[in-house]
Amino acid sequence: MQKSLHIDPNKCTGCLQCEMACSFENHGVFNISKSRIKVFNFEHAGRKVPYTCTQCAEAWCLNACPVDAIRIDAGTGAKVVHEDVCVGCKVCTIACPFGTVNYVAESGKVQKCDLCGGEPACADACPTGAITYVEADWTGLDKMRAWAGKTDTQPRAA
């Protein structure tokens, strides 16, 4: 069963624990400038939105890579950058429609979310449940449940 990151911006408070967890998991430091998940703050609307790779089934980045450095992890379905193969050409960053593959000047390679091998650190660190790791086929289940709850199935009192 494939799982997917599920993001509910309404629950996000902007604490950036996800960004710290991501950078710590992948770089061994608390450094949000190296995080693969980013929280965007739309101040005047009062909205905070976490955003990262959604692991497209037919991934633009993977198809664009000239050296096949981006490959599918059979276990998680994640599109994973193999740093030893990546030549840092950045074509994938152009190909990705969502901007979620990013170049890291320090290493000369690109990085993107790899779902931490099936245990995403961001979801684990999120204190409000804004980021969860759920069954990929049912990312909409919570929304369905919320709307289902509004369906009036009680017989009306006369």
Add this chain to the structure above:
Amino acid sequence: MGWTKKILRVDLSNGSIKSEPLNMQWAKDYLGQRGLATKYFVEEVDPKVDPLAPENKLIMTTGPLTGTAASTGGRYSVVTKGALTNAIACSNSGGYFGAELKFAGWDMIIFEGKSAKPVYLSIEDDKVELRDASHLWGKTVFQTEETIKKSHQDPQTRVCSIGRAGENGVKYACIVNDLHRAAGRSGVGTVMGSKNLKAVAVRGTKGAGAIKDPKAFMAATKAAKKVLADNPVTGQGLPTYGTQVLMNVINEMGALPTRNHRDVQFEDARKISGEAMKEKRPTDGKTHLVTNAACFGCTIACGRISRIDETHFSVVNKPEYWGASGGLEYEAAWALGSANGVGDLEALQYANILCNEDGFDPISFGATVAAAMELYDLGILSKEQIGIEAPFGSAQALVTLAEMTAKGEGFGKELGLGSARMCAKYGRPELSMGVKGQEFPAYDSRGIQGMGLAYSTSNRGACHLRGYTVASEVLGIPVKTDPLVTEGKADLVKAFQDATAVFDSSGTCVFTTFAWSLADLQPQLDAACEGEWTMEGLATLGERIWNMERLFNNAAGFTAKDDDLPPRLKTEPAKTGPAKGLVNGIDKMRPEYYKVRGWTPEGVPTKETLARLGL
């Protein structure tokens, strides 16, 4: 290790910028942030210095947990000699600025001297430079932050700045970061303005990496986060209602200062409460509250983001105020609201936005308006002098006076003095409700006796954040004590003051202490910081910081008579509520407190006390 072990020293007089190694012996004795920066400050600055003189210094400082995954680990503080108080000042702020400073590789910045012309400091990791800020002078905090981010072409730059209040010498000017978080009290923004320093912009890409034992640290922070999540205050009350969860509670206690402390309960408290912020408005069917918000690393998220009613008289034809913005927090809601008898939530939010926008402390501002309204009520100030009729309860007056203070116009200049100087000027010093020149926060000490002692002895003037015995006296944290008696409060106040000094020096938020004790903080510090950090060591460290601050104030000229409350709280009994008939028993508690502290009856730490603390 937690620290970056590097500090920046910026001489604004000659423009020199130096990197220095952090004094690690001091770090072991004073931890970080409040304690460590105050150590630097008292070693380098003459206690008698005029706060606005170039010889005063201003330190922006992080703690060892700032920028880490510890919950609330995003705090920074500003340490200086306060323009409002002439006492040691340490104002703490959340948002994202502190963590970014750490990520850039700096534990603190020491500003010295005074620039000849307006400047701002730009930090991009190791690249640090003073830049011309003449185009920013006269601009608000909001405009300054936006302009700098645009000119740096980097939306991830974090900015702290002063608004026009700090430029104009308003005695309680703040330093505001991330639009609506502030190092708010004691006039730290006034000092920044006196140095012609408009802003600090920082971008850090190094991160906070040097954790002593990463595995133990992650385990400790995870356990501590669970304590916050499972606690009814930090897990439910604060996220749901913010600090405004207190408005109705404190009003019921008969401890909500109202109309310049003439009353202790406010008939319209409910209208300006956290509950009211979640109710749909009749005008537009929307709630005032848009969402809650967290500072960096915070798993509590008490911050409020609200949207003002576009049809409210204060913002008609002012679309720039219609977007979501910070507020209201309990202190602002009280000071702008019940302190003045104003029960108009939207008017409070507008005044609060002005405080953020031009950088002035809503507590001191609101309380100064309250004093002005009393002077007006007594016929000492006239409509002509103030520029508007200013009876208690007038939302129009509040809003107009906030605009005047923001712009530095008309009677706003008088309000900018703070209540102590303003009331003295008009011959009624006793009507200033504060201690050491700083206005009281939102708890009337007739209904919560321990707070009278906490206010009187607070090293930065009247303050709830230096020893929040409300936790014990009202909420039963860690144990319930009777708010109406003085017995045992000396010990209680000392315990809160010392523990708080440790939290303020760690990089975490004092609001965690609704759920955490030192026992929850200690494992996080011990896993992050090199050396050994025991409970006993931390308790002593907190007491050391408190006494160090006290010594500075004593040398600055403060004496036991400054550890006192205004006559109103000692002679005019509470009129209603559970404390009806009571005054504050400060004169009974103070000698007990000095004894508990190991101080002389004159409030001076004894030789034995200083030796015990290594001072």
